[in-house]
Amino acid sequence: MRISCKRSYIMACCLLQGLLFLSCKKLVSISGPIDTLTTEKMFNSEQQAEGAMIGVYHVMIHGTVSSNIVSVGFSSFSAGLATIAGGLSAGEFYNSNGPISPSYYALITNRLTNDNSEVPGNIWSSAYNTVYGANSVIEGIATSTSPQLRDSVRKELTGEAKFVRAFCYFYLTNFFGDLPLALTVDFNQTAGVAKTSQPEIYKQIISDLLDAESTLPSDYSVGKGKRVRPNKWAATAMLAKAYLFLGDHVSAAAKATDVINQAALYQLEPVNNVFKTTSREVIWQLMQTEDPASALKNATPEGNVFLPHILYKEIAPFNLSDDLLRVFEPGDQRYVDWIDSTMNIVNGVSQGKTYYPAKYKVGFANSVAGAPAEEYYVVSRLAEQYLIRAEARANGANGGLTGAIDDLNKVRKRAGLELLPVSMDLAAVKKAIAQERQTELFAEWGNRWLDLKRTGTAHDVLSNTSIKQPWEGDYQLLYPIPPTEIQRNSRLTQNQGY
Incomplete structure (x- = not known):
């Protein structure tokens, strides 16, 4: 029987000393402690394997062991930094200190350089740290011969780790484009690796998510009812998003429909309840510590x-x-x-x-x-699945324009707005989709920034935004690779323009 989420969390804290690999500042340029992390000793029991996976989630929401937990949202992509960076780059908000904070001001003005790219560097390092943790779980379970680790638990934890890896690479490639694809903790294989093209990265993302979808449970029993561990539908929802970004609208609509049809699990909530711990709209959320000694207290x-x-x-x-x-x-x-x-x-x-x-x-x-x-910190929720399906339907997927309008109206009705008429033409529907995504998903995981880029509208929108004048150039639509990574790895080339 799987151990409880609470017990796993306590164990994860005990294992953090053994998971110091997650505090490494870079992935592809350092040697990870493969001898301690992928041995049977580390994954000798279900409790140890479970604790290692919980340790990965712990770092995603709290940062590394050296992080300031109060300000981790400013330094970790999965604790707030993706929202900050994407929101600034897209012009959703601006930093109140203006030029006094050059690392943020460079994002709101779209004037990133190698010298002011601290924020992209933190996205890179925190995402790769998490990839490294996921790889360690995958390899540790695969190499363990312990009879105390049942096949069902092996498959489930491997599915979780693959989901997390795919999740990280989705954001990495959307922020940086082509980048190193590390699928192991073996330094001999990751050191000096060149960039992998974005299409190949997406192939790996889809492969990992399909594996996760086929092995994860369809309920939230692992988290004792809390939606803090990804399940089958979290993988399905992430597949819908990845397919949308790939322009595979038929698959995007099909996966979104699979999630939407789970009415016993998911429902649109009143607006004031969406981000609560009890929200039935949530598909997956990250849970901050409830330790009374934590400086984070009970805030996200x-x-x-x-x-x-x-x-x-x-x-x-x-x-x-x-x-x-x-x-x-x-x-x-x-x-x-x-x-x-x-x-x-x-x-x-x-x-x-x-x-x-x-x-x-x-x-x-x-x-x-x-x-x-x-x-808790919401990562994935049902409203986005309606918007994904609406866009896919407007681009030819089953359901067509009528279905797209119906999906939009589900979200609009929850927001207290008038329903859109079924007589809208294609151009009007696509405009409505863009607006609903902008208002529903603002200040949330950089969605507006990613949407502007994937729809090809970034140049027209951003080059006409006053604070971004004069427009530096479309090369700013990808963030620069951290210069320290390029110094360590001669095969790693900088993104064009930097």
């Missing part, structure tokens, strides 16, 4: 990132742009519930009202040590 890392330290008064780190605010229609409950404002009071004087993302309500100002978490 992203709540700490976006909320002012003194609610409604102090400056928020990131302010929503007027361009985004104007997109919301009157009466949109997402504007009401997912956006908040502050008066930016300095020395007792208000500097004017600004608006910030507030999908998460608990942050530094109101988190409580030892209190139950009201929110």
